[in-house]
Amino acid sequence: MLKQGHFLPLFAVHAFCNHIGVPEVKDMLRAPSPLRTKLMACHVLGLVTWYFLLYPLTEPSLYSNASLPL
Numbered sequence: 001m002l003k004q005g006h007f008l009p010l011f012a013v014h015a016f017c018n019h020i021g022v023p024e025v026k027d028m029l030r031a032p033s034p035l036r037t038k039l040m041a042c043h044v045l046g047l048v049t050w051y052f053l054l055y056p057l058t059e060p061s062l063y064s065n066a067s068l069p070l
Contacts, residue, residue: 023043025043
């Protein structure tokens with residue numbers, strides 16, 4: 001919230017993540033082999049994508065915050 005200056009998007013994303021929950025790695029490991037590989041690959045891809053896009057997608061200039069009064 002401090003970086004973007006907006007509360008609603010932060011609240012919405014946090015609520016969505018709480019609703020979805022953390023993927024159960026144990027359940028993924030119990031899946032049949034071809035499906036297990038795909039699930040684990042998607043899980044790792046999601047984590048890597050989140051890591052690299054977190055700061056670029058939360059850049060305040062994307063949301064026109066420079067013109068907002070404090």
